[in-house]
Amino acid sequence: MATNPYLDLDKPQAPVENSNPYLQPEEETGRNREQYFEGSIGREVFEGVGSGLIGIGEGVIGLGTLGVDLVTSLTGEGTNYTDSVTESAEYLRDLAGFDPEGIAGVGAEVITQFVVPGVGVAGKVGKGFMKARQLAGKTGKLSKTERTNLALRELGAVAGIEMAVSGDNSTTIGDWVEAGPTQTTDLIGLEGTEKSLARAGNRLKVLAEAGVVGGAIQGGLSAAGKTIGDAKVSKDIAAGTKKKIDAAGKYFDDLVDKRTLNAPGDDLSGFQKGIADAVVFTRYRGATPEQIADKRLLLDGQIKPDLDKAGRMMDKIEKSLDKTMKSLPDGGSLEKANALNKVLDFLRIADPADKATALRALPREIRRDAVEIRQHVDTLSQGVLDSKFLSDNNFMTKDGRMIKDVIQDGLGSYVRRRYKIFEDAKYVPDEKTLRVADGFFRRNKNLIGKELSALARADVDNVFNDQFLRSNGLARSGTGDKQKIIVQGSPTDTVVKMAREGFLNKYALKKNEKLKGGFVAKDRLDTGMFITREKIAPQLRALLGEIDDPRAAVLGTVADLAQFNAIDDYFGTVAKMAKTNTGIGKFFRNGADLSAAQKKELVRRGYVKLGGDDGAASVIGAVGKDADQVEKLVGRTGWGSLDGHYVPKQIYKDLTNQIMGESNLGVELMRGGLGVALKGKGLSQYAKTVLSPITQVRNFTTAVAFATANGNWPGLGRGSNFKDAVTAVTSDIFNKGSEAVFDDLADAQRRGVLGTNAELREIQDQLSKGIGYSNAAEPRPKNFIEAVRGKPVDSKLAKSVGKVAAGFEKAYQGSDDIWKYFSYHSEQAKIRHMLDGASQADKIKYLTKNMDDVSIEAKQLIRSGTADIDDLIKTRASQIVRDTVPNYNKGASEFIKLGRKLPFGNFITFPAEMYRTSFNIVRQGLDDMASDIPAVQARGRQRLLGFATTTAIVPAAVLEGAYALTDVTREEMEALKRSFAAPWMKGATLIPTGKTEDGEIKYINYSTSNPYDVLSRFANRAITEFDAARAEGKDLDQFIVDVGFGTLGEAFAPFLDESMLTDALLDISYRGGRTSTGAQVYNPEDNGAIQLFKMAGHVANTMIPNVLAAADISGGKIEASRFLRGVAGDGLGIDAIASQDKMGRERTWKQELARLSTGVSEQTFDPKQGLRFAAYGFQRGQTDSKRMFNSLTDDFGVTPEQLLKGYEDANAAKYRNDRGYYRMIQDLRTMGVSESEIRRTLKENNIGGIKGIMRGEFEPFKITPDVYKKLLRVDALDSLPRAAIQNVQDNYFGRPLDPQVEDDRQMKPVEINPPAPPTRSNPYLDLAPQAPRPVNPYLQQEGSLTPPASPIIQARAPGPVNPELLGGTAAERAANSFLNQ
Secondary structure (H helix, E strand, O other), rough: OOOOOOOOOOOOOOOOOOOHHHOOOOOOOOOOOOOOOOOHHHHHHHHHHHHHHHHHHHHHHHHHHHHHHHHHHHHHOOOOHHHHHHHHHHHHHHHHHOOOHHHHHHHHHHHHHHHHHHHHHHHHHHHHHHHHHHEEEEEEEOHHHHHHHHHHHHHHHHHHHHHOOOOOOOOHHHHHHHHOOOOOOOOOOOOOHHHHHHHHHHHHEEEEHHHHHHHHHHHHHHHHHHHHOHHHHHHHHHHHHHHHHHHHHHHHHHHHHHHHHHOOOOOOOOOHHHHHHHHHHHHOOOOOHHHHHHHHHHHHHHHHHHHHHHHHHHHHHHHHHHHHHOOOOHHHHHHHHHHHHHHHHHHHHHHHHHHHHHHHOOOOOHHHHHHHHHHHHHHHHHHHHHHHHHHHHOOEEOOOOHHHHHHHHHHOOOOOOEEEHHHOOOOOOOOOHHHHHHHHHOOOOOHHHHHHHHHHHOOOOOOOOOHHHOOOEEEEEEEHHHHHEEOOOOOOHHHHHHHHHHHHHHHHHHHHHOHHHHHHOOOOHHHHHHOOOOOOHHHHHHOOOOOOOOOHHHHHHHHHHHHEEEEEEHHHHHHHHHOOOOHHHHEEEEEHHHHHHHHHHHHHEEEEOOOOOOOOOOOOOOOOOOOOHHHHHHHHHOOHHEEEEEEEEEEEEEEEEEEOOOHHHHHHHHHHHHHHHHHHHHHHHHOOOOOOHHHHHHHHOOOOOHHHOOOOOOOOOOOOOOHHHHHHHHHHHHOOOOOOOOHHHHHHOOOOOOOOOOHHHHHHHHHHHHHOOOOOOOOOOOOHHHHHHHHOOOOHEEEEHHHHHHHHHHHHHHHHHHHHHHHHHEEEEEEEHHOOOHHHHHHHHHHOOOOOOOHHHHHEEEEHOOOOOHHHHHHHHHHHHHOOOOOOOOOOOHHHHHHOOOEOOOOOOOOOHHHHHHHHHHHHHHHOOOOOOOOHHHHHHHHHHHHHHHHHHHHHHHHHHHHHHOOOHHHHHHHHHEEEEEEHOOOOOOEEEOOOOOOOEEEEEHHHHHOHHHHHHHHHHHHHHHHHHHHOOOOOOHHHHHHHHHHHHHHHHHHOEHHHHHHHHHOOOOOOOOOOOOOEEOOOOHHHHHHHHHHHHHHHHHHOOOOOOOOOOOOOOEOOOOOHHHHHHHHHHOOOOOOOOOOEEEEEEEHHHHHHHHHHOOOOOOHHHHHHHHHHHHHHHHHHHHHOOOOOOOOOOOOOOOOOOHHHHHHHHHHHHHHHHHHHHHHHHHHHOOOOHHHHHHHHHHOOHHHHHOEEEOOOOOOOOOHHHHHOOOOHHHOOOOHHHHHHHHHHHOOEEEOOOOOOOOOOOOOOOOOOOOOEEEEEEEOOOOOOOOOHHHHHOOOOOOOOOOOOOOOOOOOOOOHHHHHHOOOHHHHHHHOOO
C-alpha cells in the first residue's frame, strides 16, 4: 500500500482501501472524460462560456434548494435537493461536452459565471441610484455621503451576486492558497444537516470574500486565481517559467565561470565579457560560488550570539551590584567599580586555589554569573583549541612551548587586555604614569639593557658611541645584530628615559606605521593572537594605557575568540569543499597538491596565491622550523586553512578589500576629504532615520509588507504567531527573557535571519568606514560616537550619548527583526505542513533543492540515513527569508559599495534589495508551484497571491476606496500630481483623505508606507508624464524624451539623486542660495556674515536629529517645528508659538500625535500656494525662451538666418512653456478653483502676462526697442528679417494652447527677402513717406515691430531731419530715427 498519497501520481496504482480520495478513479463526466475536439482556443472559450452559463443556473437554483434543505433538516424530513441540482448541472455539461481547460477555457467560465453578472448588477445599481437622485431634485457632484452610500450598494450587489451564482464546485481565494478564513469546507463524506450547513457556510465565505476584497477587484482576482488555480494549469505554467529562469541563470553563471577561470578554449567575445563583468559587478557574491558566498554571509550571525550572551551576563552582574549597593552613598559607584575589578581579577587568575579565594571575595549575588562568564570564555577557547587551523599547525613559540599547550594552559584564566596605545594614535601617558614607569625601569637594569640593546642594533645615527656609553655607565658586547648594552652602574635619567621611550615606540609603531596599499582579506583569521600573549608588569601596562574596563575586557575577549572560531570554520569549510566538490575545487586549488609547473601555469592564467606571492613561504608546512620565522609567518597569514591555495584573480578580489596606501599628500587628502564627506553623509542619514521617532515607527509599520508579500499574514494561517516574534525581539533589545527565547534568537542569528537591516547597516558602515579604503582588520566601532570620531571614547558624556544612540539603533534594528523572526517561523510552519505525509526522500529532495544546496555535514548525515529533518527545515526557511526579505549582506555588491562611496544616493542598498527580493519572491513561488507535491504547489500560489496583494491589489483598493469615500475625484488627484507635485512625488501613490472647508485637498503619500512602491514607481511616473505630455500636446520627440527620461529618472533616482548633505551643499554653492525646489536659503543682498550663518544653518539642518523635534532651520532662520506648533501652539495654547507655519498651514496636536504614533503624515495642498510657485516657474520659462533670441542681438557677426531661426526657436519654446502654463490653469479649474481666484492670486503676487493663457490663446513675444538698439550697436539692424519675423508672429498669434483644439488657420510663408539696396548713405535717416500696410492690431503696442511714433517727435513735412533734433548720442539718434519710420 502506498504510504504517500502525493507520490507516483502518474503511475497506475492498485485500488487501495481508505486511500486518498483524490486518487480514486472518478466517474467519467463532461469535466474529465476524453475530449475529441480539444485543442483550439476558440473551442475552449466556447466550452468555458457554456459551462459558466450552466454554473449560473446551478448556483441560483441551488440557492433556493439549499434553503429548502435547511428548513427540512430542522423539521426532521432531511431533503437533499441541492445534490440533485449539482448532479443535473454536471449531466448538462456532460451532455454538451463542456470541459473547459487551460487559461482560455477556465478563464472564460469564471468570467461568464462570476464577473459578468457582478459587473452587470453593479452597473444597474449605480444607474438606479443616479435616477433616484435625479427624481429627488439633486444635481451636480455627489457628496461624500452619497459616494460612500453608492460604493457600499455596488459592493453589496457584487458580493450578493457572486454568492448567488456559486455552486458546490466554486472555489475561493482561500481554497486557491489552501489557507485563510475563506477556505471552504469539503463536502465529501458529509450528509444531511451537516452537509447543508457546510454548503451554507461555503456560500457565506464567498459572500464575505467578495465583500472584503471588493467588487471589481475581487472579480478580477477571482477570475485570475480560479483560472490558474487549476492544479495542472498552474503547475505547467510555473514549470515552464521556472525552466526559462533557470536556463537564463545558468547561462549567466557559465559566462561568469568562463570569464573567471580563463581556461584555454573558453574564449569569450567582447560582448560576453561585458555581460559577465556586469553580472559580477552587480551581484553580492561577485564571481564566488554561491555556496561559499552564503557561508560567508553567516559570519556575523555566528559571532553575535556569543557576544550577546556575554553582554547579558555582564548586565546581570551590574544590575545585581546596583541593587545591592543602591543604599550606599552615591549609589555605591566606587564599591561597584571595585567589585567589577574583582570580577576581572577572578577571571584572570590561573591558580585554582587563588581563583577559589578570589571567587569568595566577590559579593554572593554575582558569583554564579562570574563563573558562567569564565565558562563561556573557556568554551570559546576550547573551540580555538579544536580549530582546523591549529589541527594543521601546532607550531612552537619562542619560549619552546607548542601553541596548543599555551592555549590549554590559558583555559580558566585568559582574558584579553586593551591598551590606549593600540587604539589612539595621539595617546601620551600622563606625568604620574611616567614617574611610576621610570621608577620601574630604574629598578630593573636588565629591562633597560634589553630596550637599549634593541635601539643600539638599529642605531644609524651613531647615538650609542663610546662617549655616550661612558657618560651613562654603559658597556657594549658583541657587534651588529648580536650586540648587547649592559648597565654597569646606577641608571642615569637619560638612560631611563631612553629605555622607556624605546619601550613605548616599540608598540606605538605597530599602530602608526604607514598603511600600505593593496588587498587585505575581508575576513582575516587573527592568528597573531597566539604570539602576542606577553606577560607585562602592571607598571608597564599602565604606561601602555591599559583600559580598566571589565565589561570591555570580557566582551573584547569573547569577540576575538568567537570571530576566530567563525572564520576558521568558514575557511575550513571552503577548503573541505574544494577537496570534495569539483565545482568548488576548480576555483580553489590547493598549492600543496600542485607541482611547480602547475603553479606557474595558474599564475599565468591570473591566479593569486592566498597567503603570499607565488614562491613565498607559507605557514602551512612551517612547523618545526626556526621559531622566529614561524612567528613571523603565523602573525602574517590571515587565510587559515586556505593559506597556500590558488584562486582566480576575480575570486581574490571578492575575498579581499582594496586599501589605499598612505603614499603621498594627494592620496592623504583624498582619503581624508572623501572620508569626512562620506561620514557627513552617513551622519545626516543617521540623524533623519535612526534618530527620528516617526521614521522608527514607519520602519516597523512598513516592514509588515515583507511578510505579507510572501503570504505570511499576521493572525492568519499556520505559524503566524506575531506575539511570539514581538516577545522574542524585545527580549533581545532589553536583554530580558528566558534562555529558551535567547537560544531561539541565537539560532535565527546564526542562520543569517536577524540583524541585517539594510538601511541601518549602510549608515553604520558609512560612519565607520567613510571612503572605505582602510584596513579591514580594524575593529568595528562599538557605538555611534566611536564611529563618528573614528576611535574609542572614554569620557562619560561621550559614552552616555553613545548609549542613547545605541538604544535607538537597537529599536530600529528590532523593528526589522520582529518581522523577519515572524517570517522565519511562519516559513518553518508552512514547510512542515507542506511536507506532512511526504516520504523521507521527497522531503529531502525539497529541503536540499535536489541535493544542490546542502552543507557537507548535512550531506554526510543524509547519506548515512540519519538526516536531521528539523535542521533542514530551519535551513530552508532561513534561506527563503534571506532571499525574499531585504538583507544588507546580500545587497552588498560592488556596484552598491561603489555607490556608497559617492555623494549621490540615499540608502541605495534598500531599493536594490527590493528589486532582488521581489524577483526572488516570484521565483520561489514558481519553484513551489512546479513541485510534484500538491501542498507545496498551494504554498507557491499562496506566496504569489501575497505578493500580488501587497504590491498591487492593496494599493489599488486603498486608492479606489479613498475615491469612493471622499469628495476628492480621480481627476483632481491626477491634476495635482501632474502640475503641482514635487519631482519626487510624480511617481508616488497619493491617497486622498478629504478636503478642508476652503477646498484644499488633503492626502497621504502611500508610497512612504509601501516599501514595494519602488517596483511600480517608475510606471506611475510614466503614466503621469504621459498625461502631462498629452495635456500639453507635445510632439512625438518631446513626448518620448519626457516619458522616457522621467521613467528612467524615477527608476534610478535612489541611486543617482544627491544625498541629503550633498543636496544642501549644492543649495549654498552651485544653486546660488536656492534649494532644488526654488526656496531661498539666503538673500544675495545679505552681508557676508549673515550669508555664512544661513549657509551653515542650512547644512547643519541635515544633521540635526529628528528626535530633537523642537525646531527647524529654514532660510537661515530657526523656526518652531511642526510638532512643536501642533503640541505647544495648538494643544497647550502657548502664545509664543503659533500653530500656523509661515505657509499658513495649521498644525493641530491631534494631527501631530497621530503622525508620531503611526508614521503616516497627512498633507494639505493649497491651490493658491501651488499656483504662486508654479506661475513663478512658468514666468522664468518665458524669460528663458525670449533669451534664446535676445542673446543673438549683440553678436557682431549675426546673420538674418540666425536671427530668424532664433526668433522661431524662442517662440516655439515659449509656446511649449505656455502650454504647460495653460495645462496648470486647467488643472486648477479641475480642482474647483474659480477664474476670479486664479486672477486674484496672480495679481496679488505681481504675476502678469496671463490674459492669453487664461483664454487658451498663444501670444508670441514682441521685439522691444532695447533689442533694436542692441542690433544697431553691433551694426546688425539691416540683418533683421522684419517681414519674415512678422509672419512668424502672425502664424503664432492666437494659436490654441489646448492640444484638443485644432488650429485651422492658414499659415503665412516664412522666408527671408533680400533687403533693398539703400538709396542714401544713412538708411536710418530716410524718412520718405511709405504706403501704410495692414498690421495685426495686437502689434500696435509698445515694443511691437511697428511701434507708435515717439512722443518727442512732432509730425513734419517730408525731408531730411536735423540729427541734433533726435537727441542723445549718435547711436540713440539713429535708433530714434529708425523707430519713427
